[in-house]
Amino acid sequence: MNFDLSAQIPLLERTPAMLRAMLDGLPSEWTDATEGPETWSPYVIVGHLVHCERVNWVPRARMILEHGPARPFAPFDREPPPREGARQTLGDLLDEFAGVRAENLATLASWRLDERQLALEGLHTEFGRVTLSQLLATWVAHDLAHVAQVARVMAKQYREAVGPWRAFLPILDR
């Protein structure tokens, strides 16, 4: 599928609702579960997505539109920053994600991007030149990768419990 902004928007719009449907109100034995040491729980994944909304997609798109490849993107720390004080509830994080995503999509819409702009380039510190359309396609694919990860993390909690069906469920050993 070629990148098409009008096909992308409906997916970006629904990611907060996907995650809410998957996670909101679930017992913490699911939402804090991980795939092992140094791996992320659904809670941490949602925090990472909030962080990306704030520092990654739209700020980088703006950098491309305003400066092109003249200024490299700010390095991106994939770890969510530690949050001060009381830990936010997952419900709060899901609300925050929905809010910042809506703001970012409103910003994107306000740009009324055309083909020429989508082909503009920015400078990634590892990859070199990348286009705005590649950045925006990555926004979608990154959402879906983390939705799949949330499902996988939860599925793996039953790796043993499924008994011999494990052989039919490759996700449990991925």
Add this chain to the structure above:
Amino acid sequence: MNFDLSAQIPLLERTPAMLRAMLDGLPSEWTDATEGPETWSPYVIVGHLVHCERVNWVPRARMILEHGPARPFAPFDREPPPREGARQTLGDLLDEFAGVRAENLATLASWRLDERQLALEGLHTEFGRVTLSQLLATWVAHDLAHVAQVARVMAKQYREAVGPWRAFLPILDR
């Protein structure tokens, strides 16, 4: 995580809403997309889940409760049966899935399963003896495996469009 019926129910209850949040109203370029020949689209995956609700989980659980390992499970054809006449819309399939899932969870609740019953065995034609709790854990893991698959199938549509970010998104080449 050990299998615990009370932890399982909230996940099984929300799978129809997860899939609705992911798919309902999306353009068919997403919902009919596949990972290549002989692979499933999100539309086909939802049809498979409906089929499993009708012929797999609850019928097999009933077989265990009524006959134990004395009668093997009916063989399960993982392909959804061809549907007669006009193809159902994805919205119709999602409604059908929500309906049969709710019926099946009502049946499950009506059994008021205790630890003794969860340990009862049935006969799988390939695996041999399996327990009711293994079957029910597989119901959950199978849901989540297909939710992850739906996200992966859609993400892969942007395998080329993301450009060099493909290296950071292993889901695109899985």
